[in-house]
Amino acid sequence: MCPDSVRTDPDTNSAAEGSFAETALRLGGKSVEEASRTGAIDRADDSVEKLFQPQYQTVNSPVHRAVWERSVPVELFRAQSVEADASIVAAMDASIDVVRRHLEAKTLLDEYGKTSESVLRELGDVGYWGFLVSRQYGGLEVPFRSFSAFITRMATIDPTVAGMASVHGCIGAVDPVQTFGTPAQKERFLPSLASGERLSGFALTEPNAGSDMTALRTRAERDGDEFLVTGEKLFITNVVPGRTIGLVCLVEEKPAVLICELPNTENPHFQLKKYGLWALRQSYNQGIVFDRFRVPAENLLISPRGNGLTIAYHGLNLGRIALCANAAGTMRMMMASMLPWARFRTTYGAPISQRELVRRRLARLSGLIVGCDALSAWCSTLIDLGYRGEMECIVAKIFGSEAQKEAAIELLMKTHGGRSFLHGHLFGDNVHEYLAPCIYEGEGEMLGMAFLKSLVKQHGTTFFEPIGRALAEMGVQRPRLGDPRHLWNLRRPLTAYAAWWAGRWIPGSATPTPALPPELQEHVSFATTQLPRAAREISGMMRKHQLKLADRQCRMSEMSSRVQKLVVMLCTALYGADQEDEIVRAAADVLCQDLRRELTGERPTDRYYRQVTRLGESIVDGGFRSIASLQAEEILMPYEKLDARQATC
8 A cells, every 4th residue: 555545634534544644654654744745745636636527537547447447448549630620720830930930030039049029929929829728818729639739840840939838828827727717817817828918837846846846935925915925936937027927835834826927027026046057948947036026816726626736736737748749849850850961971882871770760760759649649639538637648748758868869869970069950959958858747757656656546545545444453564364363354355355356367358459450450459468467466566565665666667667668559559550651650560569579578570670671761761751841950061972082082
């Protein structure tokens, strides 16, 4: 039983339950403070769950059902297409044109190397900042499935501009106000957020509060009709004077969210903390220092269930999908950069585009791109259907950020060699941008443990918590099965668990799968066989470590990673099967083969190497059509073949 599942909320627990919690914490070796903090996060998570209809909560999500039911709901792992109306398509095309025009004219950035205010204003004029705002308040109310695909498209031109749309609409002020705002708050804030008159950001991180959101120190004290905010925030993207931010702070010692309209200039109560940051170099990322900064009390957002952590949690899933979608576009830029160099660079009389290693890199990169396409399309489909999507969006975030990191270091850098570190090179200028998403929206391994915690929560509550409660009442940590008193006190929970365990060994009905290409069908069959089997291993891990499971971070992370890989495999195979492009299908197949070998420890076969080499050759020949319009920068020398005299010099 994970100790985080122990309830410590005095408002909801009886005295007996409180006594059990204290005993369980003592047995688990946890302090009261740690239990209180993890309990606060747990309750915030519960509160977010209650915002969704029961059929769309975590226990009914595709991943949860795939592991704990005996048959995988395959169709729930399939992305759905969506047709955007003409006004949305026009706004998206116009947004692309704005950025492309400024990029070609070299006016995208201002004298400080930041995305210029004129570009941001022009984007507002064509509706860019209102994509996720409802039409009632001047936005375009774009389905998230369309929005995530557009983020990929914009990222092929400028990933920073794409990322700013995510910050503004997903984790900035837009989502909190739309979801939790009163009618008056929506009327006040959303029109200016939709028009781009005021762009938004999200202020959570503090010098002592990052992944531990219970360590907040920024406070808002009531002073009549206003709050006086004092504290410091760090790493706030999109923050300059005149912006609107969602501020997570303490109100009466409880987490809360205030919508703060920052003044147009700094003053003694509001100061920006400027620091050197290698990542996010084309957007403003700064700290904020508040000293009795006045915010109208009417700007406080109220969650009908929970507190400010509930509000803070809500928009993160959207941001995680957008991160994965952005990675899909960014990696397309990498491929567009690799191809002309691979055709130009000659070693021992032949261009490196003919070398197996380079072709394998291109094939691997295509698989990573298609995997990100598949996950962002699938997760945004779930969001549009009404699912919370907590675990699914974590998978997308982790895969997208790790794929982009691998693509940058192992594929782009190694193919370009030493020129990768030149000023003006795609890699040299952006390496921090490629690595930083591993931290954004939650560091990967920490999120992996959160994924597993969500996955085991119901199972632990149903089967292990009753056992733990009985043990706590007896004052022991582990039962002695030779002690009749122990067996008698544990008879009901042990019988229930034994029945579940026995049932998992009885073969269930075959998981129905749609007709797929044979090579992708094999991956779907593997994933749908292995996901339900994971339930026994997960349950055995919980049974072995019991109250100490939360401290077995390495074991939790490894188990989580294996389940995630199966999810990526299933989702990517289904997505690939739905595509008519044979190159995309082949890329999906390559990624799934790579994932399967990581899970089984098998070695690559010669057949596999022939396959990836052919795929790489097709990409060299222009087969990856979604990058056809992308132009690569030529660094240090034009990519032109040398004449015979130059070649012999």
